[in-house]
Amino acid sequence: MPLTETNEHKALREAVAAFANNHPRAARGTGDRSFWQEAAELGYIGVNLPEAYGGGGGGITELSLVLEEMGAAGNPLLMMIVSPAICGTVISRFGTEAQKREWLPALADGSRLMAFGITEPDAGSNSHRITTTARKDGTDWLLTGRKVFVSGVDIADATLIVGRTEDARTGRLKPCLFIVPRDTPGFQRRKIDMELDAAEKQFELTLDDVRLPADALVGGGPSHASGSGGEDAGLLQLFAGLNPERIMTAAFAIGMGRHALSRAVAYARERTVWSAPIGAHQAIAHPLAQAHIDLELARLMTQKAAHLYDAGDDAGAGEAANMAKYAAAEACVKAVDQAVHTLGGNGLTREFGLASLITAARVSRIAPVSREMILNYVSHQTLGLPKSY
Numbered sequence: 001m002p003l004t005e006t007n008e009h010k011a012l013r014e015a016v017a018a019f020a021n022n023h024p025r026a027a028r029g030t031g032d033r034s035f036w037q038e039a040a041e042l043g044y045i046g047v048n049l050p051e052a053y054g055g056g057g058g059g060i061t062e063l064s065l066v067l068e069e070m071g072a073a074g075n076p077l078l079m080m081i082v083s084p085a086i087c088g089t090v091i092s093r094f095g096t097e098a099q100k101r102e103w104l105p106a107l108a109d110g111s112r113l114m115a116f117g118i119t120e121p122d123a124g125s126n127s128h129r130i131t132t133t134a135r136k137d138g139t140d141w142l143l144t145g146r147k148v149f150v151s152g153v154d155i156a157d158a159t160l161i162v163g164r165t166e167d168a169r170t171g172r173l174k175p176c177l178f179i180v181p182r183d184t185p186g187f188q189r190r191k192i193d194m195e196l197d198a199a200e201k202q203f204e205l206t207l208d209d210v211r212l213p214a215d216a217l218v219g220g221g222p223s224h225a226s227g228s229g230g231e232d233a234g235l236l237q238l239f240a241g242l243n244p245e246r247i248m249t250a251a252f253a254i255g256m257g258r259h260a261l262s263r264a265v266a267y268a269r270e271r272t273v274w275s276a277p278i279g280a281h282q283a284i285a286h287p288l289a290q291a292h293i294d295l296e297l298a299r300l301m302t303q304k305a306a307h308l309y310d311a312g313d314d315a316g317a318g319e320a321a322n323m324a325k326y327a328a329a330e331a332c333v334k335a336v337d338q339a340v341h342t343l344g345g346n347g348l349t350r351e352f353g354l355a356s357l358i359t360a361a362r363v364s365r366i367a368p369v370s371r372e373m374i375l376n377y378v379s380h381q382t383l384g385l386p387k388s389y
Contacts, residue, residue, distance in 0.1 A: 001307040003288045003300075009065060016066050020073035033110075033155070036077060039070075040110025042112015045080065049088050053104035056125070059243045059310035060085065064251035064302060072354070073264070079115075079152050080202045081248040083107055085115035086241040090177060091236060092239045094219045099179070106157075106255070114179075115156035116241070117147035117205055133209065134176060141177060141212045147205040153189050157182055160218070161207070162238060175234035177218040186210040196363065197356045219223075239318070241311055245368050246321035250328035253364035257295045259327075259333035260357055264288060264339035278342075280320040283312040285330060287338045294331035301327050319382055324372045329364040336361040 005013075019042065026338055039045050048063040049055025056062065068082050069240055075187030088107045106112035123129040134146025144161055153159055158181045164173040180187055187210050215222075218237055265288060278284050305320035330378040336357045340347035348355045365371050379385045 001304055005303075009062070012065060013069050015042075016069040019044075019358075020283065021342065022069045023073075025076055035075065036079070036113075037110045038159050039066075039077070045084055045110050046088070046104075048110025049104050049108045050092055053092070053100055054090075054108040055092075055104065056108075056157065060089070060247050061303070061310050063244075064247050064306050067248055068251040068255040068258075068299075068302075069333040071252055072258040073148055074259050075254075076252055076255055078252070079113060079155075081114045081245060081252060082151055083113045083156070084292065085244040085248045086116045089244050090175040090218060090237050090241045093238055093240050096220045098215060099218065100272075103158075103179075103366070111151065112158075113156040114139065115150055115153045115159040116245075117150045117153075117159050118162040118238075119149050120146060121148050130162060130164055130175070132161065133173070134163045134165045134212075136177065137211070139214045139215070141178065141216060143180070143207050143212055144205050149192065149205075150189075150203045150205055151389035152161065153182070153203040154191070155203065155274075159187075159205070165234075172268075173237050177234060178216050178381040179218065180207070180210060180212065184210055184212070194357050198360065203298045210297070239314065240296070243305075243314065243321045243367070245319045246304045246325040247302060247317075248320075249364060249368060250298065250305070250324040253325075253328040253332035254295055254299050256357060256361060256364070257291070260332075260336040260339035260361075261288065261291050261295065262352055263352060263354060264342040267343050267381065283340060288342065289334040291338050294327075295335060298324065298327040298331045319343055319378070320368070322374045322377050325364075325369070326371055329371065332364050333361045342361065 011321065019039070026210050036045065043056050044056060044066045047056035047058045047066060048060055051057035054106055063080065063085055065075065071078050084107055088104060091103050095103070100115045102284060103112070114167045118130075120130055120132065123131070130145075132143065132147065134143045145163060147161065150159065158179050161178045163176055163178055165176045166173055188206045188208070190206070191205045192204055194202050231337065264277070268284055268288065269277055271278045273387070279288075301320060302324040304316055305324040308320050309317035320384075340354050340358060343354065346352055378389055
């Protein structure tokens, strides 16, 4: 992989940065859809989707770059992780031709959004304990279960739900993904009361015998249901979306860290307490320099993960994506903490806009997978150490 960015990628960064910096933070997010729609019209939202379906023909490399620059400008779009990165990727790689034609052009041009539901109250990080199940009823599916911490369900036109079906050959449950439109009967949502200040709200979903047509199953109905699509087809679909999710979360965290750091550096250059700006003092300058180094190192791993994924190396991308997400989350939390500390009391005021990042930065350590589970992954998969569970 190249260690330096291409001229095209540099130009993309500059264009996205200019665009995102021209929008006040008050207008960020997808609450009024204006920022999202403008970004889509410029080709940023669907940059990773196939050109044949209205996308930019790029990959997760380009999409993560876009999200990072938006975050660095203080205008991150959380639903970019979900709608084009997870859902768009899964549908473009595994969807039927009809599913691609219905969803990909709309996801690319910003006219439709898709949420992603995997987490359950009792499953946590153990996807093998997912209890949302689908059973056949004639040619239809009946989907029953619960999901929690699903972002943006209220603004999404559909949710990609991870469930489990019984394999016709083995009788064992296997993961499968279903496209569930927002207004489907039996598909209920409840907003979770979060202290996190974000435009995208979190929801608990209840699916009570939600009836879905055969073509709601990603990849097609009869062939998949009979098992001819392969027992692990749903598992492949799931991980095809989870690796981009980790890469995009890393980009989100790096952008947030860069934004906080830039505010702190600007303050340290101007704020004078005695005879020199506080940034001249090593006790202020060195921690900010360390934060910058950590963010740059995390960015390199994120670029590696994106490159491997776009090259089709799912195994290599899995390792790198987990490492990138870990490194970026740690770097983000430290950068935000140091930025607030540099500003002192001003760091907690609304005027400087850093205090809300304290909670937001912690989210990158927790979601979509905790730092401890990433350490488990590296110790087991990379180092070959035995499991404790």
